[in-house]
Amino acid sequence: MWSTELQQRISLERALLKQNTLDQFEIYWDQAESRYYGYGVATTNSGRKYTLYLFIPSNFPYARPSLYITDPRPLLMHNGQSLASLGTSHAMHTLSPTNGCVQICHWRDERWHSSVLLYKVFLKGLLWLEAFEQHLATGEPLSQFVSTMVGAL
Helix, strand or coil, X not given: CCCHHHHHHHHHHHHHHHHCCCCCEEEEEECCCCEEEEEEEEECCCCCEEEXXXXXXXXXXXXXXXXXXXXXXXXXXXXXXEHHHHCCECCCCEEEEECCEEXXXXXXXXHCCCCCCHHHHHHHHHHHHHHHHHHHHHXXXXXXXXXXXXXXX
């Protein structure tokens, strides 16, 4: 069951997405699953579109949500290999995939805290996508373009 406190936090998160001009993303309620999730389509500077899905755990904001790229799937690297096949990769800033969807490493579990806002998670997702576009152009790993974001943003 989602507490009143959590429902208020979700309302705040929705408002902050709009306030920070990230209105391509929204927080939704899944009646069948009785849970919240985030979703949206991002367009990179190159014009490519990527669908991001944010799994919001029931113990949010005390637990880190998971951010996935659900489209395109498979997400192919510069060499044509599926990025999800790498699993957790420091060089590519990814965590273990789910159902073939790449999971973006946006915050380490041990650095996550309840004051981190979801718009910042989506913002890091956008930064990751732009770095991925550079990877596609050069073949270099994302770590060449994005350093570990120690509490950045």
